[in-house]
Amino acid sequence: MLDWLSAEEWTAVRLSLRVAFWATLASLPFGVATAFLLARGRFWGRQVLNLLVHLPLVIPPVATGYLLLILFGRQGPLGGFLAENFGIVFAFRWTGAALAAAIMAFPLMVRAIWLAMEAVDARLEEAAATLGANRVWTFFVVTLPLILPGIVAGAILAFAKAMGEFGATITFVSNIPGETQTLPSAIYAFLQVPGGESSAVSLVIVSIVVAMAALLASEFVSRRIARWIAAR
């Protein structure tokens, strides 16, 4: 079974899973916070935030990758600061691939959670306040449990998107086997060399299977949670 894919191909699959997992997990708190601000916030600059979050969805991925390279490269303002003070390096590392994937998947994640938050009756939050719960408690005891299906759906959607991210990743962290060569990058690389087509096909099949499994899991889990909340 394992020899169905070559060692090189396996490396790419494992790396992609790792990149997508950390991209999703690390961006989740930010995704929930951003969705909360967009759904409940009444502040100046809400539209600007909305625009910023959605930007990666509409500008060319290569442009996003280039911007990441400028900001988070070794010489970039953020990249230099993080490397000097925290020893966190993104450029040409798998962490950079995770960052690129997280940024590209962020709009999808936020939209799913935002939608769930809009569906939560704000009057329930008012009721919680009259019962003595402050905003933080209300968020964790009332809002968060009610948007759980949306969070799960958003996370899985983001995971699938991160698995498939290519343009921003290859621009930002290049295509280094074993370090930054994710599944899509590997497919691309195999297609560039003579005789690499069969490897590319195997990896395409893997991508399709992972993506479909993620979507099905998302449907299933969020339905289960929704049913648990509505409680029959």
Add this chain to the structure above:
Amino acid sequence: MSLDVSLRHRYEGFALDADFSAPDGITALFGRSGAGKTTVVEAIAGLLQPDEGRVSAADTVLLDTGRGISLPAHRRRVGYVFQEGRLFPHLTVRQNLAFGRWFAPRGAGAEEIGRVVDILGIGHLLDRRPGRLSGGEKQRVAIGRALLSAPRILLMDEPLAALDEPRKAEILPYLQRLRTETRIPILYVSHSVAEIVHLATTMVAMSRGRVARAGPAAEVLSDPAAVPYIGIAEAGAVLTATVVGHDRADGLSVLAVSGGGGAPPPGGGAGRPAPAGGTDGAGGLRVLAVSGGRLPLPHVEAPVGTALWLRIHAKDVIIATEEPAGLSALNVLPATVSAIHEGEGPGAAVGLVSGEDRLLARVTRRSVRALGLAPGKKCYAIVNSTAVARSDIGGLETG
């Protein structure tokens, strides 16, 4: 303990300017939709910031714009029962009840869950989720949840409005128990006179953002000048009465309408739902004694000696200046005109005193002049007793 409210708030096309206080017991905040009732309640709860105002409950200032005080909603400890319940759908009934109690300050004297569950009769629902409760059950749980948060006051914003008649009848007795078994002021928003008659001790009638009339419920309801705010269809005074006999052959109860007869005033009685249903097989007219005389009534299923109260709609009272002859004189009460209120329309509301009770009659202005009605004038009130609906009778308990 009492709740003192003084609010001024203005938004497009509407100005609120209301001052009143609510003592212990149930104070009904009455008015048509758009009168500003919900604005008042939300401002008390801290869900709405009024332009100006002062709210204090049990000697704690919740809001005083003059001194820049405005406690956030979660620190006001105002129990709020919403029209639609607003139970948390992801929590069980037990968890919903525990929610408020968890956030109540220690030592605030929060009620025991067991006691509240008993008062409201929700013991069998504890492990269910709100999604599986009926409308009436949801409201009972919502009331329990608010009570358990150790509130300084309880606000109820039309808690029965979303329910059908049988569900309302199911909850009324629990609210009546609440009135006697808790010692916090309850502000009860309603546009239903029937609910107020059954529940309220005090009544604040609002109209267009202002307090039009305020006082003991029985007084406001029998005040001719309050009729325009209550609406002529719903206006009517409340009498106290005692069942003195049954007339099986005619199927009438005779009530003695006796002011001193120990019948609870509206809103003063404890506990049981008004008229316990079941029509009398024999027709069942009862004779009631009122302070001014006797009234035969259908719909009363109570033994002789029972003290009760009944609401007589102003539109069901006719005034005669001479004792009518050729009428079934049983439902004629001698009375004296106490006040007359003439509105803008052709009608007039006449306040009558019969014995120790008050009556309200709706006549035309023309009749006022034709009969020479004026305060102090002796007359007879003819009551259409068959029009007294079962829901207009309450406080059934043996005296």
